[in-house]
Amino acid sequence: MYRFLLSRRWLVTLLIAVLLIPATIRLGFWQLHRHEARVDRNELIARSLTDPPVPYDSLSAAPGFAVPKALTWRTVTATGQYDPAHEFVVRKRTDSSGDKIGYFVITPLVLADGRGTVLVNRGWVESGASAAAYPSVPAVPTGEVTLTGRLRADEAAGGSLKDRGGLPDRQFNLISTVQQAKETGATLLGGYLELTATAPAPADQPELLPEPNHSDIGPHMAYAIQWWLFTAMIPVGFWVMVRREAKDRRKEAAEAEVAAVAVPA
Structure with missing residues (x-):
């Protein structure tokens, strides 16, 4: 059968x-x-965010340093003076709600100990009337400041992040110390600082980026x-x-x- x-x-x-x-x-x-x-x-994010802050240049002490996964999101501090002349914005970034597309504002901070310069992601600003025009950005605090933030690795092209040329002046698609070192000639320590607090506190600043979600385990x-x-x-x-x-x-x-x-x- x-x-x-x-x-x-x-x-x-x-x-x-x-x-x-x-x-x-x-x-x-x-x-x-x-x-x-x-x-x-x-677990990495939760542990990194609760660890005591350490000086930025104690983790990233050299140009071209590739921030390892184990140090990503670690709370760091940096003291120095902003270099607004080499400030730039990163295109096609969303605000904390994820609804609006604008720019991240990246300003170099020259460290007070003379060990180099750190790129600081000061936060998000909205787009202006024209994508070709530099957006309206709150001025950096003058004098010496002490920053607290999260250590992040340089961004690399791939996925939704594209590194295309022909952009307006001081606009880029990636946060890359290698790219900016070539542009400015500055001694940039690897990675960047994602700002969470400034002392003394400024009167105005871009919208700070929220703490990363570390509770959702997905489906x-x-x-x-x-x-x-x-x-x-x-x-x-x-x-x-x-x-x-x-x-x-x-x-x-x-x-x-x-x-x-x-x-x-």
């Missing part, structure tokens, strides 16, 4: 089922690894479980199809036998 499994149609169906099983298992583990990466990221674990449930359903579904086919064939055979008996000699 199960000889139909040797037919071309059923052999192809069986082959598809056999190939689907390892594929869906792999997709489940892919989602699991994404879940684990999200959890690790959240990846649920997706992993769904893929593995689908994996389990493949052989069950195949067996249900086989039993149904066998039942239908038995029914057809029985009906044919009854019809044959009913035919007069």
